[in-house]
Each structure stands twice: as C-alpha cells, then as structure tokens.
Amino acid sequence: MTPQRPGGVWAPAITPFRHDLAPDPERFARHARWLLANGCSGLAAFGTNSEANSLSAEERMMLLEFLVAHGVSPDRLMPGTGCCALTDSVRLTAHAVGLGCAGVLMLPPFYYKGVSDEGLFRSFSEVIERVGDARLRVYLYHIPPVAQIAISIPLIERLLKRYPQTVAGLKDSSGDWNNTKAVLDAFAGAGFDVFAGSEVFLLANMRHGGVGCISATANVNPAAIHRVFENWGGPDADRMQEQITATRAVVYKYPMIPALKAIVARGFADEAWATVRPPLVELTAGQRESLAAELDSHGFALVA
Amino acid sequence: MTPQRPGGVWAPAITPFRHDLAPDPERFARHARWLLANGCSGLAAFGTNSEANSLSAEERMMLLEFLVAHGVSPDRLMPGTGCCALTDSVRLTAHAVGLGCAGVLMLPPFYYKGVSDEGLFRSFSEVIERVGDARLRVYLYHIPPVAQIAISIPLIERLLKRYPQTVAGLKDSSGDWNNTKAVLDAFAGAGFDVFAGSEVFLLANMRHGGVGCISATANVNPAAIHRVFENWGGPDADRMQEQITATRAVVYKYPMIPALKAIVARGFADEAWATVRPPLVELTAGQRESLAAELDSHGFALVA
Numbered sequence: 001m002t003p004q005r006p007g008g009v010w011a012p013a014i015t016p017f018r019h020d021l022a023p024d025p026e027r028f029a030r031h032a033r034w035l036l037a038n039g040c041s042g043l044a045a046f047g048t049n050s051e052a053n054s055l056s057a058e059e060r061m062m063l064l065e066f067l068v069a070h071g072v073s074p075d076r077l078m079p080g081t082g083c084c085a086l087t088d089s090v091r092l093t094a095h096a097v098g099l100g101c102a103g104v105l106m107l108p109p110f111y112y113k114g115v116s117d118e119g120l121f122r123s124f125s126e127v128i129e130r131v132g133d134a135r136l137r138v139y140l141y142h143i144p145p146v147a148q149i150a151i152s153i154p155l156i157e158r159l160l161k162r163y164p165q166t167v168a169g170l171k172d173s174s175g176d177w178n179n180t181k182a183v184l185d186a187f188a189g190a191g192f193d194v195f196a197g198s199e200v201f202l203l204a205n206m207r208h209g210g211v212g213c214i215s216a217t218a219n220v221n222p223a224a225i226h227r228v229f230e231n232w233g234g235p236d237a238d239r240m241q242e243q244i245t246a247t248r249a250v251v252y253k254y255p256m257i258p259a260l261k262a263i264v265a266r267g268f269a270d271e272a273w274a275t276v277r278p279p280l281v282e283l284t285a286g287q288r289e290s291l292a293a294e295l296d297s298h299g300f301a302l303v304a
Numbered sequence: 305m306t307p308q309r310p311g312g313v314w315a316p317a318i319t320p321f322r323h324d325l326a327p328d329p330e331r332f333a334r335h336a337r338w339l340l341a342n343g344c345s346g347l348a349a350f351g352t353n354s355e356a357n358s359l360s361a362e363e364r365m366m367l368l369e370f371l372v373a374h375g376v377s378p379d380r381l382m383p384g385t386g387c388c389a390l391t392d393s394v395r396l397t398a399h400a401v402g403l404g405c406a407g408v409l410m411l412p413p414f415y416y417k418g419v420s421d422e423g424l425f426r427s428f429s430e431v432i433e434r435v436g437d438a439r440l441r442v443y444l445y446h447i448p449p450v451a452q453i454a455i456s457i458p459l460i461e462r463l464l465k466r467y468p469q470t471v472a473g474l475k476d477s478s479g480d481w482n483n484t485k486a487v488l489d490a491f492a493g494a495g496f497d498v499f500a501g502s503e504v505f506l507l508a509n510m511r512h513g514g515v516g517c518i519s520a521t522a523n524v525n526p527a528a529i530h531r532v533f534e535n536w537g538g539p540d541a542d543r544m545q546e547q548i549t550a551t552r553a554v555v556y557k558y559p560m561i562p563a564l565k566a567i568v569a570r571g572f573a574d575e576a577w578a579t580v581r582p583p584l585v586e587l588t589a590g591q592r593e594s595l596a597a598e599l600d601s602h603g604f605a606l607v608a
Contacts, residue, residue, distance in 0.1 A: 021390065021430070053388040053415035056361070056395070084357040084388075086325065086581055091360070109583045110415065111357035113450055119583035126325070126582055146417055148452060149583075277390055278430055279413045279423035279453075 005168065005193060006078060006102050006139075007211035009202075009225045011040045011218035012047025014260050015055065015063070017275040023059050025066035027272065031219075031264070032072050038303075039226030040218055043072070044105050046080035048146055048173070049216040049257055054277040057088050061095050074100035078214075082107030082141060086123065090130045093138075103137035103168055105214070110147040117155045124159055128166055136166050143173035143197065150174075153186055160192060171214045173197030177204060184208045199225045200248055203241040206232040216256050217248050220263045220302055250294050258283045259291055266292055267302025309472065309497060310382060310406050310443075311515035313506075313529045315344045315522035316351025318564050319359065319367070321579045327363050329370035331576065335523075335568070336376050342607075343530030344522055347376070348409050350384035352450055352477070353520040353561055358581040361392050365399050378404035382518075386411030386445060390427065394434045397442075407441035407472055409518070414451040421459045428463055432470055440470050447477035447501065454478075457490055464496060475518045477501030481508060488512045503529045504552055507545040510536040520560050521552050524567045524606055554598045562587045563595055570596055571606025 013035060016027035032043055045067065046052035046060050055063075060079070068074050081092035081104040089106070096104050106127070108120050128138065140159070142151040151170065159167045169192055172180045180201060184194050188209030196205040196213040202225065205213065218225055221244060228240045251259050258276050262283045265273035274282050283291065317339060320331035336347055349371065350356035350364050359367075364383070372378050385396035385408040393410070400408050410431070412424050432440065444463070446455040455474065463471045473496055476484040484505060488498050492513035500509040500517040506529065509517065522529055525548060532544045555563050562580050566587045569577035578586050587595065 048415075054390060054413065056389045056391040059389075059391060085360045085363075086358060087360040087363060109358065111352075111450065112583060113452075115583040116585055119585045122582035122585070146415065148417075278426035279416060279419040281420055281423045281426070 005211070006042055007193065008041030008229050009039060009199070009212055009218050009222060010042045010044045010078060010195065010214040011035045011222060012044045012049040012214060012216060014219050014257065014264065015050045015052070016273055017277055018272070019275070021275070021277055023055065023063055024272070025063055028063055029067050029070040029072065032067055035219070035222055036072065036076060039222035041212065042076040042078060042102060044078045044080065044171070044214045047105060047214065048143060049219065049260065050080070051257060051277055051280065052080045054280075057083070057092055060092060064096065064099060068099050075102045077101040078103040078105050078139060080105045080107065080141070082109070084109045084111045086126055089127045093127055093136065094131045094133070097131060097133045097136050103139050105139045105141050105171060107141045107143070107147055108149045108151060110149050113148055115149060117152055117158070120149070120151070120155055121158055125162065128163055134165070137168040138163075138166055139168055139193070139195070140170040141173070142170055145173070145175060153182060156183065156187060156192070160187065160190070167192070169193030169195065169211070171195045171197050177201055180205060180210070181208060184210055198248065199228070199244050202228050202244070203232055203237055216260060217251055219260045220251070220267070221247050221300070247295070247298060247300055250291070250298060250300075254283060254287055254291055255280070262288045262291060263295070263302060309515070310346055311497065312345030312533050313343055313503070313516055313522050313526060314346045314348045314382060314499065314518040315339045315526060316348045316353040316518060316520060318523050318561065318568065319354045319356070320577055321581055322576070323579070325579070325581055327359065327367055328576070329367055332367055333371050333374040333376065336371055339523070339526055340376065340380060343526035345516065346380040346382060346406060348382045348384065348475070348518045351409060351518065352447060353523065353564065354384070355561060355581050355584065356384045358584075361387070361396055364396060368400065368403060372403050379406045381405040382407045382409050382443060384409045384411065384445070386413070388413045388415045390430055393431045397431055397440065398435045398437070401435060401437045401440050407443050409443045409445050409475060411445045411447070411451055412453045412455060414453050417452055419453060421456055421462070424453070424455070424459055425462055429466065432467055438469070441472040442470055443472055443497070443499070444474040445477070446474055449477070449479060457486060460487065460491060460496070464491065464494070473497030473499065473515070475499045475501050481505055484509060484514070485512060488514055502552065503532070503548050506532050506548070507536055507541055520564060521555055523564045524555070524571070525551050525604070551599070551602060551604055554595070554602060554604075558587060558591055558595055559584070566592045566595060567599070567606060
C-alpha cells in the first residue's frame with residue numbers, strides 16, 4: 001500500500017515557552033492535538049511561525065519526540081529541518097525520518113546571501129545523501145522575504161531530476177502568486193506537491209493543481225481554512241475563500257507570531273501562550289485589545 | 305593586573321574541511337599558529353569568513369577546544385558565538401568564557417527580518433544574564449550586508465548603559481565608514497573598542513580612536529596589515545595603507561571565502577584548503593589562475 005501523501009491544511013504549529021523561555025512540551029502537544037482535531041491535516045512543526053530558528057537542535061528533537069509520544073501520529077508531521085549548518089540539517093532530518101515523519105520542510109541555508117543554485121543544490125544533495133533513507137520526503141521551503149535565499153525553478157528541476165522519489169514538494173511563502181503558479185505549471189503534473197504558504201492562495205492553488213496550504217493562520221483558524229480545502233470544487237468556494245482571506249488580513253496587520261500567540265492565549269484563556277523568544281517581542285496590551293476587538297467584529301472565534 | 309584588551313589585527317580564521325566536509329582541527333590549529341606568528345594579534349574564530357554558521361555548535365566547540373589544547377592561548381581568541389537560537393548563543397558563549405577566551409564576537413539572531421531594537425536588546429541581554437560570568441566580554445558584530453540585522457547606535461547605547469563591564473566593543477562590517485565614524489564618535493571615548501571590519505578602513509579607524517581591524521584578508525595578508533597597525537601614527541602610514549587596500553581589492557573581485565581558501569591552498573601547497581562547505585562553492589580553476597596571476601603581479605606572497 002502506498003502511503004497517502006500530505007495534503008490539505010497544515011499548520012506551522014506555534015511553540016509555547018515557559019516564563020524562563022524554555023519550550024513547553026505539554027502545551028505544545030495539547031495545541032498540536034487541538035489543531036488536528038479542528039481541521040488541520042497535519043503539522044509543519046518548526047516552521048518560521050514556530051520560532052524554530054530560535055530553538056536549538058536539541059530543543060527541536062525533544063519537542064518532536066514528545067509530540068509523537070503524546071498522541072500525534074508521525075504521518076501527520078512535517079517538521080522543519082533546514083538549518084544554516086549542514087550537520088544540523090542532516091541530524092534533524094535523520095531524526096525526523098527515524099521517527100517516521102511524513103516529510104520534512106527544508107529551508108535552504110540562509111546565512112550567506114547571494115549564494116548560487118549550485119551551492120544550494122549541493123546543500124540539499126548532501127543532506128539527502130547523508131540521511132540516505134528511502135523513506136525521506138523533502139518539501140522545499142521557499143520563503144525569500146525571511147530567508148532571503150530563494151528556491152528557483154531551475155533548482156527544483158535539478159533536484160527533482162536527481163532525487164525524484166525524495167523531493168516531494170514545496171511550500172511557497174513568497175507571497176507571490178505568479179511564482180506559485182509558475183512552480184505548479186512546471187511540476188504539479190509530475191506529482192510534485194505544492195502547498196501555498198498562506199491560505200489567501202489556497203483556492204487558487206487547488207484550482208491549479210496544488211495540494212493545500214501550510215499557513216501561519218491555520219494555528220488559529222483551522223476549521224474555516226479546512227472548509228475551503230474540502231469544498232474547493234463546490235459552488236461556495238469563492239465566498240468561503242473571501243472569509244478566510246478577511247480573517248487573515250486582520251491578523252496580518254500585527255507582527256504575525258506574537259499576534260497568533262495572543263489570539264491563542266485569549267481563546268484558550270491561557271496567558272502563558274503570549275510568551276515569545278527574543279528577538280521577537282510580544283504584542284503590547286493596546287495591540288492585543290485592538291486585535292481582539294477587530295477579530296470579534298469579524299465574528300471570529302478560536303474554537304469553531 | 306588588568307588584562308590587556310584586544311586590539312590590533314585579528315583574523316576571522318578560515319576553517320579547513322576534509323574531503324568528507326568534516327572540520328579539520330589539525331589544519332585549523334596550524335593556520336591559527338601561523339596567523340599569530342605572522343602579524344595577527346588574535347583570532348576571531350567562527351566569524352563569517354570562518355563559515356561558522358555552516359558548523360554545528362558541537363563542531364565549533366570541538367575546534368575551539370582543539371586550538372586551546374594545541375598552542376593557541378585563549379587570550380588571543382574572540383570566537384563568534386551569536387546564533388539564531390538563544391540557547392545556542394548561551395551555550396557557545398558560556399563555553400568560550402569557560403575556556404578563558406578574551407571575548408566573544410556576537411552576531412544578532414539573523415533569521416527574522418525587521419526585528420526591533422527592543423527584541424535585539426533582549427537577545428543580547430538574555431545571553432549575558434544567562435552566562436552570568438564577570439569575565440565575559442562581548443563584541444557586537446554589525447554586518448548588515450550578510451546578517452541583514454543591524455546593531456544600531458541606540459542599541460549599543462542601551463547595552464552599554466546596562467552592561468558597561470561586559471559590552472566591550474564592536475566589529476563594523478557594514479562597509480560604511482560613516483557608520484564606523486558615528487560609532488567611534490559616540491562611544492570610543494568611553495572605552496568602547498571599535499574594530500573595522502576590513503583593513504581598508506584600518507588607518508581611518510585608528511586615527512579616529514578605533515583599536516584595530518578584524519578582517520577576512522588578514523587570513524592571507526597578516527604581516528602587511530599588521531605593519532599599518534604598528535605604524536599608523538608614522539609618516540609611511542598612508543603609503544602602507546594604500547598597499548593593503550590594493551591587495552584587498554584584488555581578492556574582493558572573487559567570492560571572498562573560496563578566494564581566501566584558494567590563496568592559502570596555493571601558498572601552502574596544500575590543496576585540502578580549497579574545500580568549502582555548501583552552500584559555498586570553491587573557485588573554478590580559471591578563477592584560481594586569474595586570482596593567482598593578479599596577486600603575483602601585485603608582488604603579493606602569502607609568507608611574508
């Protein structure tokens with residue numbers, strides 16, 4: 001039996017911290033189970049919105065093991081494993097594969113700027129070869145506004161040609177639909193699975209051969225986003241898409257990660273969620289009030 | 305007795321790799337001792353030009369311990385310890401202080417873009433407080449062309465006010481003399497030690513109250529750069545500065561790290577030095593030939 005490939009709505013699950021800024025595995029697992037029970041098909045743990053790069057490799061592995069040991073099936077997990085250091089990326093990727101994760105979401109190394117596609121090809125290639133496991137499924141993570149390093153179409157083509165079984169898809173967080181469409185046009189027909197990096201593009205992505213979205217806001221609005229995914233071929237799809245786009249636009253006015261955590265803290269009446277790790281800064285009381293008021297006026301509620 | 309504060313010419317020592325891309329501690333220590341014997345006052349190991357962010361925390365600690373165990377006095381070491389993850393920065397900084405290093409060169413966390421000075425203040429502050437060692441001396445690392453995250457003058461001011469004994473200086477790799485001058489004007493009088501990030505600005509930096517330079521090219525041209533430092537108040541300073549600026553300009557035409565490694569490989573007749581870790585790519589044979597020819601025509605020789 002061929003295992004089902006990831007698709008649908010995946011959340012880059014936010015990472016809770018204790019007062020001393022240590023990651024909080026219990027709260028993390030609780031949120032993970034809530035997301036899976038409320039519309040998420042899976043979790044892209046340790047994404048940008050998970051503050052993954054603010055965590056050490058050891059902290060990430062501890063949290064991932066805790067999820068799997070506490071009710072989250074590894075086939076619902078696509079952890080972020082791409083680091084600046086080749087050896088860290090290999091270690092985290094091998095660890096995720098060893099746990100049976102559905103795939104990994106891999107940032108390119110992002111410290112050096114202006115690196116060549118040849119250098120990026122070697123980076124991904126070294127990780128794939130060193131992990132050396134037929135179960136590995138790599139989803140490339142294209143997020144130039146943050147990483148500043150792009151996953152170009154020629155790079156995807158070269159990786160797919162060399163590792164057709166392993167290179168499984170891409171998350172496009174460029175915010176540029178033209179780029180997503182170009183990737184879909186080039187590779188979706190060959191079974192390369194494209195996730196939109198925001199639910200704003202979910203319907204468009206599905207209509208052009210994509211498989212879903214991996215979106216920050218799925219942390220707080222999973223049910224409504226999932227309804228668009230489920231009904232994308234139906235008559236109400238455009239109306240439902242408008243609604244989730246409008247909710248996203250409210251959250252997007254604020255710094256994304258602190259805003260998501262403030263929404264979760266309020267929705268679950270659990271103030272600990274508001275904590276972020278430096279260099280991020282939590283929302284001010286005023287920002288939290290205006291965000292809450294605006295979401296209320298949109299009829300948004302955390303628990304569907 | 306007050307220990308002498310770092311000054312002079314410091315090299316962000318390049319990191320040698322074996323064919324399997326593992327770091328090579330023996331070659332690293334050999335190069336470190338060569339640099340110290342040929343004009344460098346110290347080593348800013350694990351800087352940008354050391355491919356530090358391509359190394360795991362464990363690899364950095366292993367290499368640092370090896371240096372100290374093999375003839376490099378820790379008071380000649382200012383390792384880079386600033387990572388994206390707070391916990392990694394704390395771990396590496398505590399390790400360097402524990403070994404007795406003269407200071408640490410600290411990048412800001414560089415994954416998230418557009419972070420606030422408040423968030424950066426908290427980042428540095430958490431590291432300083434968690435390491436909690438009176439011996440710690442932090443040199444802030446300002447390199448916006450690569451890190452994309454700047455160390456602003458208000459941030460320096462706030463850190464200095466809060467940690468006057470610990471925040472000891474800054475390396476300015478902005479490439480913008482106006483910024484270096486503004487930092488010198490604001491803080492040099494108060495004993496804040498500014499290193500130019502390139503020997504191109506060494507003389508100007510010394511004339512305005514700076515203490516030296518930490519420069520990539522010190523890996524290959526330490527003696528000549530040291531002569532400018534030693535003679536900066538003398539009548540030949542400008543002529544000597546012109547010469548090292550001209551050598552730098554030749555190297556600067558090529559990708560810096562692969563070029564430095566190619567020069568060292570050639571100068572020491574040790575081909576292993578040419579290896580870089582992805583995402584960097586070594587120079588082509590043609591690039592190596594033209595770089596060598598141009599350096600020869602400038603009368604440049606690796607061993608002074």
